[in-house]
Amino acid sequence: MNPKEFAFLHIFHLVALLVLTGYTFFAFAGPADTRRRVLAITGIASLLVLLSGIRMWQGVFGFTAMGWIFGKLGCWLGLTAMSGLAFRKRESANTLMVVTLVLLIAAVSLVYLFDPRLIH
Numbered sequence: 001m002n003p004k005e006f007a008f009l010h011i012f013h014l015v016a017l018l019v020l021t022g023y024t025f026f027a028f029a030g031p032a033d034t035r036r037r038v039l040a041i042t043g044i045a046s047l048l049v050l051l052s053g054i055r056m057w058q059g060v061f062g063f064t065a066m067g068w069i070f071g072k073l074g075c076w077l078g079l080t081a082m083s084g085l086a087f088r089k090r091e092s093a094n095t096l097m098v099v100t101l102v103l104l105i106a107a108v109s110l111v112y113l114f115d116p117r118l119i120h
């Protein structure tokens with residue numbers, strides 16, 4: 001993978017994550033008539049996180065099976081489910097927001113604790 005594509009994928013991955021995070025938290029408080037638009041945005045952002053992550057996994061690690069990648073996939077699955085849950089389970093918003101934060105912190109920590117490229 002050339003350095004430009006690599007840099008682009010990192011930016012893409014993180015920008016999609018920012019959009020996913022922002023709109024997921026909006027989903028906990030947004031009015032019901034915003035549901036369709038918010039779920040469309042989080043759905044697309046989530047797909048872009050996954051695709052950019054898979055492309056980096058392939059390009060950097062040749063799809064080597066590593067625990068931290070599967071951990072991130074688990075966090076990603078939880079985060080992807082969250083905006084739908086946020087509109088339906090308003091009574092559990094506080095708990096679900098804590099779960100969302102924990103999933104985000106876990107996914108970011110996995111990279112910096114276990115990615116062999118980033119630990120020295």
Ligand code: HEM
Nearest residue numbers: 050053054056057072073075076079104107108111115117
């Ligand atoms: C909730 C979801 C996720 C979060 C919060 C997250 C976060 C991050 C962060 C912070 C980086 C580091 C960028 C850097 O400083 O180099 C990164 C890189 C990466 N992510 Fe994700 N990610 C998520 C989901 C995924 C998924 C689902 C995959 C794979 C299927 C994935 C694969 C990767 C790969 C391969 C890298 C590049 C590591 C490297 O350059 O050595 N990520 N991610």
